[in-house]
Structure formats: structure tokens, C-alpha cells
Amino acid sequence: MILETRHVTGWYTKHAPVIRQVNLEIEPGKVYALLGANGAGKTTLLNVLASIHGQYSGEVRYCGEKLTGKNDKRVKRYRYFIPDHPALFDEMSPLAFMDFVHRLYGKTVDSPRLAALCETFGFETFLHRKIGALSLGNRQKTALINGLLLECPLLILDEPLVGLDAVAIERIYGELRAYAQRGNAVLLSTHLFPIVSRICDEALILHQGTIRETVAVHGEEQVKAAFFRVIGHE
């Protein structure tokens, strides 16, 4: 199991938890979608998994290893997180950023693969520009290419399509699918059913802070029906 959570409850004010008793199991080779209405707790859950939000109880395990304050530097290397509006180090170029982050993960940038991904996303001309001068879409591409290059066992994405152009969206579907097929896993939060039906194997439906249902994906309509049934808008 790449990721396991046991009874994870997260809060901003202790008496009003945003996520409650979340139990998750993420297996290798699969793409998971996290679905939920606004305010359901998707971003909070992802922030807990990414160690950004520290106010939680319960257990988070990556590749069997429990995430604690003492081992977090090592355990964080099992996953890479891309938020919906990635704030990357503005003073660096995308190439320098990727090199820097790879060194933090104890890896080196795979140059041929980088060249291939840049071609896929039409990103070659932006590789040496400063991130601070890039558009939202190109910042998103920087984070996505970096995540795909790192090949961590788990790639976590919060609304991965924000800011991307139509070509990049089409390409990212294939890349994420291939990423999972190489033995990794992908967990993405989204409001868009087409991406779920195109690339996801399972959909986790989060409602009022709890995972109410896990659905094996067989088509857009089936996921939609399950989602609306759970959130009570049939």
C-alpha cells in the first residue's frame, strides 16, 4: 500500500473538525479521484497528506512508514504534492527549480525525460525564464513536469487542470495514466467528471468531511450518479 490513513480527523478549530475519521487506502498502479462539493474538506485532506496542515489526529502511513515529526523529511520523499495554484520559488527558472527539488528528494533530473516532457507540453521556451515571470498555466506545467520527473510512489494533485490550455489538458491525461502504469499511484482532487471517467480507476466521494463512498469508475454517468446521490442532490 502506498498510502494508508487511519481515523484521520483534521481541524482549524478543535471543536469543529473539517475532516472526520478519514480512512484511505491507495494502491500502486491506480489513479484515484477525490470528489466533493465546495467545503467538503478536499483541500484540507490533501494538505494533511502533504504535511502542510499539521492540526490532525490519526495515522498517515506512506509505504508502510508512519509519518511523524521525526521522520517527515524521509517520508515526504514518498510523495510529491501539486496545489491548485502552485507557489514556486519565483527567483528560480523552472530548470533550476526542478534541479533544486530533485536534490531535496535525493535525485537528479533525468534530462532526456525532461526534454520529452517539455516537448509534450510545449514548454521548451520557458525552461530558463524566471518562474516569477511565468503565467499561471506555465507555473502549473513547471510543477506537473517536476512531479512527473520525480517519479515518487504517490503524486498528489489538487485541481491539476487549473490554468492549463486545452492541449496540455489532453496530454496530462495520458501522462498521469502512464505514471500509474509504471507502478506509482496518483491521487487528484477535482470537480470535473470527464477527467474522472477518462483516467481514474476509483473515485473517493468526500462529503461533510468524511469519505462516504468509494466507487470503481466505469463511466462518467455512473460516477455522477453516485456523487449526486451521496451529496443529496439527485
Next chain:
Amino acid sequence: MNDVRALFRVLLLDEIKGRRPLKELAAILVLIVVLFCVVPSEYTAVHARSLGVLLKGTAAAALYLSLLSGLSKLKDRKYKLLLAMPVGKTTLMLLYAAVVWIKHIGLRVMPFVLAILASNVSYRNITLLEGAGGGLMCAAAGLAACWCGISAVFFLGDRGFLRSRPERSAMKFGWIRREFVRFAGEKVLFLNHAGYSLFLVFFLYMSTAVSRAGVELILFLLVLLSTCSTPGVLFSWEKPYRQLLLSLPVSRGGLFAGKYIFALAIMFPLYAAAYGIVCAFGPGLDRWGLLAMMAISLGLTTLVKLYYDMKRPNYDWSHPRQMFEHKRKYMLWLISVTVSVPLMVYSYMSIWFAGALQMVFAGCLLYAIRKGRTQG
């Protein structure tokens, strides 16, 4: 008219948020009293002919502070939001200049100016009329300088002259290099640090080389070197990247070490210049002893301020100037002065004792910060 009043209110509240005006005024009053007790009266004496110097000083301070505030405001998302609204640009500039005047000149510079003028009126160096006229002229010169500074920055910003260049980079990064590159690219932080350092060096030079001040005043000015607040905001400055830093496998020790080395590097020129001035023009002090004391002070104050900022970062800012203007700046000043105050007694006791005292003070502060409430 109501919209102008509402806009002014929004701008003013945004600039003074997180501050406690009464406490600030009380702190300024305390500072004025301390200054007048420590600084001999001949250094604050003003005559009718030298009122012009006070006027020029006020205008220069207002120009510098308004340039800094304007540069910082250009980065504020709220400023961009206001630009998108049906608000006249000239009105916006005028109102912001007024806000900057109130914040910097009215509440900070003018109390000192008025205190100097009042003390000179009481010593009969100038008449009451000259004092009142001088005060009014300083206030007017400050307002004019604020207007010029803000207009110049907004005008240049609109025409793209203040955009950072180049937009390409092929550099490799580590924690230390990242700090230097960010610092060089952030005009507000750079100017704030350079301006404050130059002000302290200028003041020390004037006291030492021109006025030939005594040992006590020089040692007091050396203590003030530690109040340069750049090391105390380096973690707060990570506000835009705090989520990224939390999510990446970053070693906290590595990040802290990078910032500490960087902070020492940018503080070193200030201490070196001050040491050079005191050695060249100051009264007879043991040079090696002074060097050791200043080195200890530099190392310890930087360490304690950085540690404080790591434990209690201030993320309540929307443009860089607000990092320095937060209410916690008094805590940072107190920390700095507490650690380096043994410098003032160094000429009366052995260097070992003064150095040990600095270490004890720093140790106690580090312990208190560690045990205290932690944020971020």
C-alpha cells in the same frame, strides 16, 4: 467625496493593521526620553540658522520612507485591485502619500522633531515662534516629499521601469545562494537594509568623527547596530512559499543555517564599517577587545532574531514593508538591545565578563523563545 473618504480609510487601515498606535506612541515617547538622557544636549542643540538642517533631514527621511513604501505598495494585490476599480490614479497617489505621511512622518519623525524643537525653545536657543514655524515647515516638507516619492514610484512602476530584470536565469540554487538572489531581487528589503545601515553608519560617523562624542555615546550607538531588523524577517519573508516548504522534504536545520549565514553576510558590512569608524576616529578603546565584543554581538543577535522569526513568523503582510512594520518589531528591538547591551559596559569591565554576559542573555532569550508559544 464619500468615496474618497472611504478609500482613504481603506488605505490607512491596511497600513496600520497589526499595530497598536497608543503603544507605538508610548514607545516613541520612551525612546525620546532615553535619547535625551543619553545624548548630551549639545548634540541636539538647534539654532535659528540651523533649522534648515532639521528641515532637510525631515524631507530626506520622508522621501526615503515614501520611496520604500511606494515600491512595496506596488507589489500589493490590494493596490492592483484598487487600480481595477473606478478610482482616479491621482487621487489614489495623493491619498496614499497622505497615509504614508501620517504613518511615518506624523507618528514617528514629527514627535522627534517637535521634541528637539521644544527642548531648544526651553533652553532659549530659539524663540517659540521659530520653534512653531520650524515644526510646521518640517511637517509641510515631509508631506511634499511623500507626495514626490509616491508619485515618482507609481509613475515609474506604471511604465515598467521597476520590473526586475533579467527574466532569464541559468543558475543552480542552494539555500544560501537562494537567499542572496532573493535579496538582490527584492528592492524593498534591499533598500530597507541598505538605508538603515547607512543611517546608522552616518550617525556613528557624525558622532565620532565630527562631534567627537565620548565613549558612552559611541558604545550606545554600537548597541543600536543590532536593531537592524533584516535577520528578524527572513522566515516571515517565506510567506508565499510556506506551503511549498512544508510539503517538500526540507531540512529545517539546513534552511536555518542558510539563512543564518546569509544574515551574517549582510550584517557584516555594517559592523565592519562601524568598527572601522570607531577605530579611526573614536576615543581610545581596546581594538581587539572591541572587535571581539562586536563579533559576539553580531553572531548572537543575528542568531536570536532569526530563531525568534522561525518560531513566530509574521505572515500578516500583503507587501514587504508590512513585515518590518508589524507590532512585533518592538520585541525584535528589545531582543537585539538585550543581547548587545553588555557592549555599553564593556569599557568598565573585563571583556570576558561582558562577552559572557551577552552569551547568558542570548541563551536565556533562546530558551524563552523555544518554550514560548510557537506559530507557523
